[in-house]
Amino acid sequence: MSRRPRVPSFPAASRIPRWLALLLTAALFSQPLAAGEAFDWLDRMSAAIHDLNYRGTFVYQHNGKLEAMYIVHRGGEDSRQRLFALSGAAREVVRDQEGVTCILSDSKAVMVDRSLPRGPFAALPRDLEQLNRYYRFSLGGTDRVLERHSRVVVVEPRDDYRYGYRFWLDREHALPLRSALVTAAGRPLEQMMFTQLEVLEQVDDAALRPELGGEHFTRFEGPGPDTEEEVPAAAGSDWEFTWLPAGFELRGHNWHGMPVSGQRVEHWVYGDGLATVSVYIETYDETSPPGLQGLSNMGAVNAMGRTLDGHHVTVVGEVPAETVERLAMGVRRND
Structure with missing residues (x-):
């Protein structure tokens, strides 16, 4: 690993209106149900990200910058993914079971990391219920992204020591059409949204081979x-x-x-x-x-x-x- 920059009571009342009591009771019973439905959607999302074959373009907003990326992904046991920058300097990222290879055209460098850092989508644990003590899970309504109907899933931190998430999940495939990393107060820090997405029957090897690189590139092994x-x-x-x-x-x-x-x-x-x-x-x-x-x-x-x-x-x-x-x-x- 390289050296880092050397480079989250109601006041007591004797009488509560009946309508308010009914509303509070409904809320208490609906929260576990909503959390369970949110878990189901997030389980579907994790499976879709790993198992489906897909390609598309998305925009990624972070650190005051807006980038456009192309992605192609082959799912299953031989999962493999290729990202290609469509804006700024030409860059490619290839992820497979061995690790991550980053190819940077401006610095003529190929960087290989075996530690499998996260991809463009949030990595969720298999047992989401274990996170209930630290996050609130709920459904946030419906929306449309890419002319597709989506279900919004909200993950809110219970303290100020971690971030939250918003996911807009395709109703058909549960792929994240849009996502946001947010502060405990709900302010977006990073956002991703597909501008084009296609689910495929299969992905050929040729579509996953990097286009950049060559004899003038220097290879660095992490x-x-x-x-x-x-x-x-x-x-x-x-x-x-x-x-x-x-x-x-x-x-x-x-x-x-x-x-x-x-x-x-x-x-x-x-x-x-x-x-x-x-x-x-x-x-x-x-x-x-x-x-x-x-x-x-x-x-x-x-x-x-x-x-x-x-x-x-x-x-x-x-x-x-x-x-x-x-x-x-x-x-x-x-x-």
Whole structure:
């Protein structure tokens, strides 16, 4: 992994009007039902994203920018996906079971990452009900996108330490025709919307081969299985985290070398099933390249860096700034 920017009571009343009591009672009984229906739609969405064959173009708004992308996806056991930028510098991203390959025409670079970062759609856990303590799930009505009828699914965080989602799901296939990543207050941070979409019977190999690349491109390999040393769950560490958001559990812990310097960095991944944060700790002295100090932001991604006891700590994730700041300031060396 590369070094990060060194680069979420009603007042008591003796009498309640009968109509209000009936309304409140209906709301109490309808919430679990609405959540269950929302789970059904999200389960269908996850299956559609993985299993269906499709191609189309979509616009992606993030960090004050608007990009147009072409996507072709082959579903099933041999799932494979190719993204091609239709605006700005020519770029391609190919995802398969081995990882992700990014081809950048402006820098003549091919970057290979075996860690399988997320694609353009939110990755949802299989057991959505486990998230009920940290998010509210509901249906938000109907809409039309691409002249297709869609069902809106709303995912709202129960605190300010994680983001929420809105999904406009195609009624026929449950593919996300539009989606938005939003703050706890509902402000959009990132949005995606298809401008053209076609569900296919099959996708040929030729449609998934990258068009960019060649002998003048330089290949960079990110950390892979051979360069990562997984830390056993029972193994100790020199570091502890005195604060984590409710529901965030350890998802991964390993040591690996930095791609350029080869310096060893200890890496933790924490998440609640939707949101994730990564923590990197490495040795740091006056000869080290300057590291991130304080908060940094790029769209929905926030990062926090600090030095501590001869080490540099970086916390980064698609979570609010307060989350990475509190987590970074809560890192302590074990006694």
